[in-house]
Amino acid sequence: MNVGTNVGIGLPIGDPTTLVTWARRADAGPFSTLGLLDRLVYDNPEPLVALSFLAGATTRIRVQTEVLLAPLRDTALLAKQAATLDRMTDGRLVLGLGIGGREDDHRATGTDLRTRGRRLDQQMATMCRLWHGEPYGDGVGPIGPVPARLGGPELLFGGFKPAALERVARWGHGYLAAAAPSWAGGLFDTVRGFWKHHGRDGDPRLVAQVNVALGPQHVLDDARARMHAYYAFTGTPDRMTAGLLTTPTEIRTAVTAFADLGADEVMLYCYGLDPDQVHRLADIV
Template identity: 30%
Template sequence: MRIGITVPNFGPAATADSLRAWAAVVEDAGFDFLMVGDHVAATPDVTAAYPGPFWEPLTLLGYLAGVTRRVELGTTVLVVPYRDPLLTARSLAGLDQLSDGRLIVGVGVGWATDEFAALGLDPQRRGEVTDEYLRALLALWSDDVVSFHGRWVAFTDVDSRPRPRRRPHPPVWVGGNGAAARRRAVALGQAWHPLRVPVGWLRATGLPGLRAAAEEAGRPAPALAPRVVLHPTAEWRPDDDRLLGEGRPDQIRADLDELRALGATHVLLDTHRDAVTAARDDHDAQRALVEDAAGWLA
């Protein structure tokens, strides 16, 4: 099971120097991958959770690819309806090529109503648009010259080169906790990427739902690659009142053991707590927490 870290690409402390330091900590501490979040328009519903400035993830990952050598790089999650799939496919393929095949494409439908409005998009259509855009992405990565004709996007004889280095394409992780996300992961993804879930939820609800979706579709269940919090505490936390990855270090280690037993191939650890915490200039403290965790998680 591979373990990664979210790099906070938002907030006043997220400077170029800080982001470079984050990449170095993740790589030097022995973690396997890093991921960054996505917002395009920092509207009030976005900044209420993730204060600005917010770094655009594909630009940032291109930079981080150049200052790292080993770790995989990804999005948690790229909001698919926000970008034309022709541009998205080309940007991601370029990232995968320039990082020597280290890209992981975490995707989702988005949630910020004000942000959809700022981009002139209908949030009520985000699920169906996401499905079609993902199919277009996969088509563009499948051949050198591609045509695609759908309801939301259509193009003819587009030269899609350079295609991704990793074949047939970088792994696609479908984010989201609901039934629609599980169905989308079965149909279009290599992994299901549930986000910040309570203790016991995956075993009791999430994975049975994923298996049911796979059985209904007549397809194999995708891999499990969850994002869980990294919130160590000095005191023991009761399981009925905590998220996976929250509590004493021994509780967090036990959570990772359970995820390994459930078949998780990757686990992403997320240090983000809330907007107030993110607005503080405490990235040095957060990186120290990650370095410390690398020791007691080993």
């Protein structure tokens, strides 16, 4: 399959000890990016820590938070962590950011669920200033290191509401859409509209995410069970697992559909733990 769109792998979260195997296999294959989701009150690895480890175990593949819940984190420390990882990987970090929607995550950090969008905008103003080498403010100096690229790592924003889509044009370089092609096209168009409205040069980078599992029945069952558990909080986990793509034809069709919509990259997100899926996915990419 050659549709001119990069393809990355979203890593499973069920067992952090397997991720080095996934990462090394992906790094040796045709994949562009390793993605890792973020939650706090859940049995998943912390993404910046895990991706730092995986970046050290690979040589070329990008590492991407998909998405990091910035409002849960201290702003100055997050800016420093991201700049450090970006610098040490020579710009391989893609910082995908979002606000999250789980009340328990915010309760655990003492942050306000109701103001998380405003907090992210405030965080972006501070982090962008720091990544340009400017002082923190109020008598506090700059916070290094300087990232690989002045102004900070590549920034993607996830979300579906207008405020989230406009945030791409205000602060970012691109958009991460966890949506089916039938929905993603409208989201992409809205992002492009905001991009033009804000006078941004060029085009936003558009990244799509689709959930996949490829292999024998036990691999598919494992993926569905883990995906069902993860989305149980939505109240509609069956609807989410129903969208899992499990055949080469389904996966190829989805990647082609996203490419036709103008996606620059498609992330194949895996919930099942079997790392042999990397080779199976590589065969169809």
